[in-house]
Amino acid sequence: MSDVRKLTYGGAFNEAVRQAMEADENVFCAGEDIGAFGGVFGTFLGLQAKFGANRVVDTPISEQAIVGLGIGAAVTGLRPIVDLMFMDFICVAFDQIVNQAAKLKYMFGGEATMPLTITTGGGGGLSAAAQHSQSLEAILCHIPGLKVVYPSNPYDMKGLMTACIRENNPTVMVKHKRLLGMSAHVPEDNYEIPLGKANIMRAGTDVTVVAYGRMANETLAAAEKLATDGIECEVIDPRTLQPLDTDSITESARKTHKVLVVHEAVKFGGLGAEIASQIHELAFDYLDAPVARIGAPFSPVPFSPALEQHYLPDAASIEAGIRNLVQRS
């Protein structure tokens, strides 16, 4: 029976948090509107009723202090989950994230541990405009000391969120806002998906496509379509962006000889640039074509759906990108 139990992406997040809080009384949550209201995306629903206002804390609108609260509590022995509603708001808390959370352990000669999870809603596609739609994960991946996780489906969400909470380093868990309602089988029992381990979502021989978050699902849709034309894509979801599972990606590149990286963040300076570079460094001799990239154009996220729909990659543009790449020899 439990094999067929389904949960949404948001529900899987909620269950991971609930089980972690049941298992470890040092785990607590803090963030805006997450207590009585259950979070603006509903991902914290029911937790304050279950664990009390002491463990599920409604904070003021104070992103710097929210992350600072997490840092100070983590370094003194608790295991905080702090929520920054929209990924765009990490910018408000950037000092605490980048100069404090990421570096304390190192600066203190290894003495500090920072079991801190920062959760946030990323991604576009909701006409939420330039300050509520960004994909800023590459910026975070650039900071030594941080780990960055970006699940593409409910099963991964639960296992990765569990791993984040148990992790003894500061971790940013990005929830894609448009995946919150995605439903799939999620085991009730607690389980962990190790950070830094990619998922081969689909095996294939003709081309490797690396994609994460919502784009992993768009890529799968494109791959199924291409399969009817005899093009077999291997789809790899890194799941954790920092540390990145370079081994799995390069191994696949050696097999298929062609790689495309897809993300909805702007292409310039995005994760795709790093992944392409790594493949070029490690598997250049196996490639039949330069690693290709799909990402958003170099502009803020536009409001109008008429613009945003062209701004974000989707199954159709990914399919076109793959067709382009496989034609090369």
Place this chain on the structure above:
Amino acid sequence: MDLSPPVQFDLHRRMVRIRVFEEAAGRLAEANKLPGFLHLYVGEEAVAAGVCGALNDDDHITSTHRGHGHLVAKGGDFNRMMAELMGKSTGMCKGKGGSMHISDLSLGMLGANGIVGAGSPIAVGAAFANKYRGRGQVAVAFFGDGATNIGAFHEAANMACALNLPIVFACENNEYGEFTPRSATMAITDIVDRAAGYGMPGVIIDGMDVVAVHEATLEAVARARAGDGPSLIEAKTYRFYNHHGIQNLGLKYRPDEEVAKWRERDPIFTFEDRMIENGTMTRERVDEIWAGLRNEIEVAIKFAEESPLPTPDQILVDVYTSMTGAAK
């Protein structure tokens, strides 16, 4: 009421313009004709109208996520505002900003803002420039009660006072930040208590009374123009609708009775009653004003609906002043 009838008419008109715009936006959202988030200003009209009615056209304001009311009060054009809400190329921001970034620099409206608290430091900058150039303009920062919990507000307030800038901090205290009551997120009841910490005068006013808002603003603006520095005005007010969207009753974080209680003090209707009572206005004239503005908004909706969508080639336009050398 010491205000002259023309001033009263002006304040009234600003408020009705906001209400008519917002109710139309709400109806369009209900019909799924507006993409994205919609934060309605209904209930708080007296604040934007009372404040902006005390400003000159070349004075500046910064706004919030709940920004339509501020722009309308500063004279915003219905057609281009409605077109922006629909994401059309004829919109205020050519469809790139939408509700949360609606702005009109030609009216000194430096933008609605998606980041809570972010407007106040920008208002400080405008006030600095105004003082620097010595043209006597002032800047007003609009912000909510919740926004006073964020660092940006405190840095802005302190800097404005330290530099003795011509600025007015106008707080719309509607007792909630999103879905959480103010009492859960601050240990004080009155935002005005914060003013003393920075060395500026602060007053609490009835934010449902446009005259009170206006008079307090006139005083604060006069102080700013005279070179006597910043002030803070705390307007006690209420949003009649949900944080975003168009639901007004049955919300789990606030009781319907509370909404009803505040609605009895509707800033527009109570002002109309007062004006009619003291003979400044007639019911017929009131009806005419509403009808005229409702007509205008219908024209604006039509304009917006018939306006073209922006074309994909516009995505990369206006990222920089010049496209040369920009990444694709």
